[in-house]
Amino acid sequence: MQIRWDQQYAQRTSRMSSSAIRELLKLTELPDVISFAGGLPAPEVFPVEKISAISQRLLQEAGPQALQYSATEGYRPLRELLAQAASQDGAPVTVDNVLITSGSQQGLDLLGKVLVDEGDTLLAESPTYMGALQAWAPYGASYVTLPSDDDGLVLDDLEAVLQKRPKFIYILPNFQNPSGRTLSLARRQYLIEATTRYGIPIVEDDAYARLRFEGDQLPSLISLVVQQSSDDTGYTGHVIHLGTFSKILSPGIRLGWIIAPAQLISKLVQAKQGTDLHTPTLTQMLAYEMVRAGHVEEHIPLIRNVYRTRRDAMLAALSEHFPADVTWTHPQGGMFLWATLPEEMDSSKILEEAVQEKVAFVPGVAFHPCGGGENTMRLNFSNASPEKIHEGITRLGQVLSRQKSAAR
Amino acid sequence: MQIRWDQQYAQRTSRMSSSAIRELLKLTELPDVISFAGGLPAPEVFPVEKISAISQRLLQEAGPQALQYSATEGYRPLRELLAQAASQDGAPVTVDNVLITSGSQQGLDLLGKVLVDEGDTLLAESPTYMGALQAWAPYGASYVTLPSDDDGLVLDDLEAVLQKRPKFIYILPNFQNPSGRTLSLARRQYLIEATTRYGIPIVEDDAYARLRFEGDQLPSLISLVVQQSSDDTGYTGHVIHLGTFSKILSPGIRLGWIIAPAQLISKLVQAKQGTDLHTPTLTQMLAYEMVRAGHVEEHIPLIRNVYRTRRDAMLAALSEHFPADVTWTHPQGGMFLWATLPEEMDSSKILEEAVQEKVAFVPGVAFHPCGGGENTMRLNFSNASPEKIHEGITRLGQVLSRQKSAAR
Numbered sequence: 001m002q003i004r005w006d007q008q009y010a011q012r013t014s015r016m017s018s019s020a021i022r023e024l025l026k027l028t029e030l031p032d033v034i035s036f037a038g039g040l041p042a043p044e045v046f047p048v049e050k051i052s053a054i055s056q057r058l059l060q061e062a063g064p065q066a067l068q069y070s071a072t073e074g075y076r077p078l079r080e081l082l083a084q085a086a087s088q089d090g091a092p093v094t095v096d097n098v099l100i101t102s103g104s105q106q107g108l109d110l111l112g113k114v115l116v117d118e119g120d121t122l123l124a125e126s127p128t129y130m131g132a133l134q135a136w137a138p139y140g141a142s143y144v145t146l147p148s149d150d151d152g153l154v155l156d157d158l159e160a161v162l163q164k165r166p167k168f169i170y171i172l173p174n175f176q177n178p179s180g181r182t183l184s185l186a187r188r189q190y191l192i193e194a195t196t197r198y199g200i201p202i203v204e205d206d207a208y209a210r211l212r213f214e215g216d217q218l219p220s221l222i223s224l225v226v227q228q229s230s231d232d233t234g235y236t237g238h239v240i241h242l243g244t245f246s247k248i249l250s251p252g253i254r255l256g257w258i259i260a261p262a263q264l265i266s267k268l269v270q271a272k273q274g275t276d277l278h279t280p281t282l283t284q285m286l287a288y289e290m291v292r293a294g295h296v297e298e299h300i301p302l303i304r305n306v307y308r309t310r311r312d313a314m315l316a317a318l319s320e321h322f323p324a325d326v327t328w329t330h331p332q333g334g335m336f337l338w339a340t341l342p343e344e345m346d347s348s349k350i351l352e353e354a355v356q357e358k359v360a361f362v363p364g365v366a367f368h369p370c371g372g373g374e375n376t377m378r379l380n381f382s383n384a385s386p387e388k389i390h391e392g393i394t395r396l397g398q399v400l401s402r403q404k405s406a407a408r
Numbered sequence: 409m410q411i412r413w414d415q416q417y418a419q420r421t422s423r424m425s426s427s428a429i430r431e432l433l434k435l436t437e438l439p440d441v442i443s444f445a446g447g448l449p450a451p452e453v454f455p456v457e458k459i460s461a462i463s464q465r466l467l468q469e470a471g472p473q474a475l476q477y478s479a480t481e482g483y484r485p486l487r488e489l490l491a492q493a494a495s496q497d498g499a500p501v502t503v504d505n506v507l508i509t510s511g512s513q514q515g516l517d518l519l520g521k522v523l524v525d526e527g528d529t530l531l532a533e534s535p536t537y538m539g540a541l542q543a544w545a546p547y548g549a550s551y552v553t554l555p556s557d558d559d560g561l562v563l564d565d566l567e568a569v570l571q572k573r574p575k576f577i578y579i580l581p582n583f584q585n586p587s588g589r590t591l592s593l594a595r596r597q598y599l600i601e602a603t604t605r606y607g608i609p610i611v612e613d614d615a616y617a618r619l620r621f622e623g624d625q626l627p628s629l630i631s632l633v634v635q636q637s638s639d640d641t642g643y644t645g646h647v648i649h650l651g652t653f654s655k656i657l658s659p660g661i662r663l664g665w666i667i668a669p670a671q672l673i674s675k676l677v678q679a680k681q682g683t684d685l686h687t688p689t690l691t692q693m694l695a696y697e698m699v700r701a702g703h704v705e706e707h708i709p710l711i712r713n714v715y716r717t718r719r720d721a722m723l724a725a726l727s728e729h730f731p732a733d734v735t736w737t738h739p740q741g742g743m744f745l746w747a748t749l750p751e752e753m754d755s756s757k758i759l760e761e762a763v764q765e766k767v768a769f770v771p772g773v774a775f776h777p778c779g780g781g782e783n784t785m786r787l788n789f790s791n792a793s794p795e796k797i798h799e800g801i802t803r804l805g806q807v808l809s810r811q812k813s814a815a816r
Contacts, residue, residue: 001607003646005672008575008609010525010547016678040477048471056464063456067658069448102510102662102684109683113546117418134682138521139418167416199409201416238411250475252689254510264413270424274542275517275683276510280691281660 015137030358034392037360039177039335040383045306046250050295055286066282072273073265074100074257075284081291082243082257083234090223091241094234096262099269102279104207104244104256106272108135111203111240113271114264115167116141123166125153127338127367127376129177129205132170141167143369150329152176152183158194168201168240173221175208175334178367178378182332185218192224195238202239210248210300212333213308222259233262240264245287247335248303249296253283306382307335313386314379314393321397323404328379335382338364341375341400348374350403359395423545438766442800445768447585447743448791453714454658458703463694474690480681481673482508482665483692489699490651490665491642498631499649502642504670507677510687512615512652512664514680516543519611519648521679522672523575524549531574533561535746535775535784537585537613540578549575551777558737560584560591566602576609576648581629583616583742586775586786590740593626600632603646610647618656618708620741621716630667641670648672653695655743656711657704661691714790715743721794722787722801729805731812736787743790746772749783749808756782758811767803 029035058066073079079098086093101107108131116122118140124132126145133143144161147154153171171191173183183191195202204221225237244256258268272278290296314337318328328339341347347363354360364376381389437443466474481487487506494501509515516539524530526548532540534553541551552569555562561579579599581591591599603610612629633645652664666676680686698704722745726736736747749755755771762768772784789797 001605002644003607003609003669005669005675008523008672009675010521010523010528012525013522013675013679016675016682038477043472043476046472046475048467048475051475052464052467052471055467056460059456059460059463063460064451064454065660067454067456067459067660068451069446069654069659102688105682106684113418114421115416115418117420120418131682131685136682138679138682197409199411201411236410246477250690251477252473252475254684254686254688261411261413264416267413267417267421267424271421271546274424274513274539274544274546276514276662277539278662280510280662280688282658283688283690 012138012140015140016134033355033358033360034384034388034395035360036379036381036384036392037362038383039380041247041251041303041335042306042382045303047290047295047299051250051286051290054289054293054295058285058289062285066285068281070278070281070284072269072278074098074279075281075288078284078288081288082259086222086241086259090219091225091235091259092227093259096233097235097259097265099258099260099265099272100279100284101256101258101272102276103246103254104205104242105131105135106275107242107256107258108132108205110258110268110271110275112136112139112141113275114267120167121164123161123169124369125171125176126370127178127364127373128170128369129172130366132205133369145368145370148176148179148181150181152181152187153191155187155190158191162194162198162200165198166200168203169195170203170205171221172205172207174206174218175211175331175336177207177334178336178362178364179338180329180331180334180336181338182218188218188221188224192221192239196225199238203242204239205242207242207244207247208334211304211307211335213304213311215332235259236261248300249287249290253287255279255283255287310381310384310386310389311337313389314381317390317393321394323397323400326400335380337379337381339377339379341377343375344407345375345403347377350377350399353403354396354399357395357399359392359399361396420546420548423548424542441763441766441768442792442796442803443768444787444789444792444800445770446791447788449655449659449711449743450714450790453711455698455703455707459658459694459698462697462701462703466693466697470693474693476689478686478689478692480677480686482506482687483689483696486692486696489696490667494630494649494667498627499633499643499667500635501667504641505643505667505673507666507668507673507680508687508692509664509666509680510684511654511662512613512650513539513543514683515650515664515666516540516613518666518676518679518683520544520547520549521683522675528575529572531569531577532777533579533584534778535586535772535781536578536777537580538774540613541777553778556584556587556589558589560589560595561599563595563598566599570602570606570608573606574608576611577603578611578613579629580613580615582614582626583619583739583744585615585742586744586770586772587746588737588739588742588744589746590626596626596629596632600629600647604634607646611650612647613650615650615652615655616742619712619715619743621712621719623740643667644669656708657695657698661695663687663691663695718789718792718794718797719745721797722789725798725801729802731805731808734808743788745787745789747785747787749785751783752815753783753811755785758785758807761811762804762807765803765807767800767807769804
């Protein structure tokens with residue numbers, strides 16, 4: 001009897017869609033396409049030589065340990081180091097507050113597994129990170145959203161939403177993916193004050209914090225929490241903080257972390273044990289040795305310089321080649337900017353034509369959990385060279401101009 | 409308002425228990441305890457030098473690629489190589505049938521996410537691998553079990569159970585964890601015949617196949633499937649096969665794979681994308697280069713020799729030091745054997761005393777999804793040296809003898 005697999009799938013899989021956009025984006029991986037669609041770091045700035053030297057020494061000195069099973073919680077020296085770094089940034093945490101994850105994406109999945117029941121409502125920015133929507137879809141999350149402007153999430157309606165008690169708030173405070181926007185200090189303070197009052201947790205996804213090109217660094221949300229009590233296991237606040245090595249070292253090693261109250265960490269550890277036992281020992285020890293040797297800190301200014309140059313190249317090309325009624329954000333860091341077309345334009349249709357011209361981006365609809373954003377697009381500036389950025393934006397500007405005159 | 413995290417947890421977390429056994433087993437990680445409790449490979453046989461040389465060359469020649477994001481499906485050359493190996497073993501599959509996972513444990517988690525609805529019944533061996541129970545608990549699996557004997561799963565009642573249409577059958581055919589037993593050829597053939605007739609999928613968890621010390625290798629279940637149709641995407645049978653590099657290369661790199669019909673693989677890829685985006689590029693390329701250079705094949709006989717010696721040491725020590733009314737399996741490979749005490753004895757209580765004597769094992773109850781097995785224990789023989797095995801079994805034999813006389 002032949003098995004019809006689609007009749008075997010669990011109900012939750014009906015919420016895991018293979019979007020038309022994802023199919024279209026496969027075309028953008030062809031080698032001659034200039035793609036602003038991905039979220040790839042510039043591979044030419046990976047510290048390959050240093051990673052090679054460190055991994056060589058690591059395998060010589062501790063090979064058997066690096067290749068053996070290890071604790072679900074993560075490599076303890078790395079957890080200690082991350083706890084120290086968070087404490088120096090103003091969030092007094094201990095090793096018991098830190099769980100190493102297989103990339104920040106796994107942090108999102110584990111939070112969904114442990115916190116999200118079918119029908120739970122989450123409060124998100126609109127637009128927000130598509131990967132979080134994918135992580136939480138199988139667990140049955142639904143969304144209420146607030147819009148954002150140049151100061152990040154707009155909080156005018158926050159209290160009204162908090163009164164409906166969403167399970168948690170999901171926010172990317174720095175150089176947000178996809179918009180490139182940063183939450184202002186005043187809004188951070190108000191957000192913490194109001195959520196403390198209502199007892200609503202915040203998931204702070206802070207992948208891009210270290211990629212600031214200009215302006216002052218703002219305190220993380222977790223550092224603004226005033227702890228009402230504390231114990232031997234450190235932090236007891238309501239902000240869950242997600243960090244990652246993807247943007248400051250390498251995304252291909254898939255290494256992130258969660259900082260949260262120890263009680264929640266214990267439950268996340270149980271969930272992780274059933275999910276993948278532990279994150280690779282080798283990559284954890286490698287990241288630890290890279291940080292300890294100072295190689296990560298000395299590497300960050302290089303990344304910032306390269307990305308600043310590319311952002312500037314994209315901003316200049318946009319001014320030169322995009323129609324006058326298109327607007328875009330001016331991110332002070334990160335990897336993305338966000339363009340808004342005239343209301344009547346549909347960026348998904350533009351992508352179809354853009355791919356013919358061998359240039360790509362992600363249509364904004366993909367980042368809107370409750371719909372909308374048909375006239376928006378995410379543009380990545382970290383991966384292509386300034387020359388390619390100029391060429392790609394030129395092509396894209398031509399497509400936009402053509403579609404505008406066709407619509408007239 | 410202080411958040412009570414335990415009131416925030418999703419309902420599924422009530423099925424993720426932190427067992428008393430796990431707490432007890434933490435004590436066994438103290439350095440002076442001889443532990444037969446874990447499932448650790450012998451670290452002294454990891455091919456550290458070769459991994460070091462290969463990773464050095466890999467980073468020199470393809471560093472930026474090895475450190476960059478990559479496809480959710482996995483590193484294509486590695487998938488092709490695994491498809492070839494499976495085809496040579498009699499299962500004609502293509503690259504579209506292979507998904508790389510973050511260890512076999514992630515294969516179990518993804519299968520749960522995609523196939524298991526709350527209340528679904530799975531057919532498992534009793535005893536069976538505890539990690540699978542942990543992976544599927546959050547998705548709400550319940551179990552019906554069949555017992556096993558020296559020829560593996562006992563199939564007398566198979567048809568009666570298949571008529572109730574379990575979602576799938578979970579089986580470890582070779583040197584099963586925890587029992588060390590192997591499913592006989594006749595039973596493999598009957599199992600495939602009956603499940604084909606009823607259209608019930610099999611999940612074949614084949615972590616230990618390559619660790620055979622003696623006797624003839626038996627065909628995998630996936631190789632026994634007679635495909636009723638085939639297409640460009642290769643395999644269309646009802647057996648889902650899980651493989652891993654944990655036992656033949658390194659468990660600390662967390663690298664496994666799933667072989668399944670392409671339609672199911674597509675859905676698993678969607679689930680994996682939300683779970684961790686992809687398995688680390690670096691470790692995948694490393695494993696690929698290790699296999700391609702022949703280092704994995706030339707390494708396996710060394711592992712077999714070391715484990716055979718340790719199994720023999722444990723069998724000899726058991727004969728010498730265990731009471732006469734205790735029986736145990738004689739595995740022809742793998743990492744575990746399984747001891748059965750007289751019915752009135754409780755191995756959990758024995759563990760409490762054993763830990764005082766600085767020797768440890770896992771009580772058999774942990775491996776029984778529907779209860780039972782209080783008088784059984786899993787003993788790992790791959791991790792400790794023959795001398796430690798002799799010393800540990802001697803101590804354990806003394807504890808058993810003492811408890812027997814106390815009970816009299």
